[in-house]
Amino acid sequence: MQGIVRLPKPVIASVHGIAIAAGCQLVASCDLAVGADDPRFAAPGVNIGLFCSTPMVALSRNVGHKAAMQMLLTGELIDAPTALRFGLVNEIVAATELTARTATLAQQIATKSPLTLAIGKEAFYRQAELALAGAYAYAARAMTANLQTQDAQEGIGAFLDKHQPVWCGHWSRRRGVSVCDGGLPRMAGRRCRRAASRAPGALNREIITPDRKAAINAIHHMRSNPAP
Secondary structure: OHHHHHOOOOOEEEEOOEEEOHHHHHHHHOOEEEEEOOOEEEOHHHHHOOOOHHHHHHHHOOOOHHHHHHHHHHOOOEEHHHHHHHOOOOEEEOHHHHHHHHHHHHHHHHOOOHHHHHHHHHHHHHHHOOOHHHHHHHHHHHHHHHHOEHHHHHHHHHHHHOOOOOOOOOEOHHHOOOOOOOOOHHHHHHHHHHHHHHOHHHHHHHHHOOOHHHHHHHHHHHHOOOOO
């Protein structure tokens, strides 16, 4: 379950059927969850004298305390609308639309910078474990690091020039990590777009499949600068 949280790529649960105990824990551990209109969820260990202690970790971090305690203390099944109200799932759709809706959500996220997603996901979970002042300090460092990436330069330049950004998935050369270019945003944007025109298929695959090396470099950079 920790691997899901630590993975640089966003993970979406697509839920159809009954998710209890570890299944409920898996849904809670994912970054996003889309449910059909018929699944049910429970942490039923208390019913057999074995409290759902490990599912509790993920559950208590993804729904409100009262909702988590209700599920853990009663062991009762909750339906999809209740799971939506508790915040265990992001949305519910008809069962026939579940696969398509999950794919649409994944494709929407896949159009974003893979490096920015990796930095943002890491920062989200790390700051949640810190006290308020430490969380703000850590988030400020995360934003500063993100600002120095090639993709942030490209995105800002694209916004100002009113064109679609072309993500490279790398740090700026000034960070000492391999990049497609280091320099001013517009220069970076032109070179990225020239690379796209030379090999559009390769770049499109990079958008769909994030650059793993760059994502790992992002994670290592964030972890080398812990909050005080």
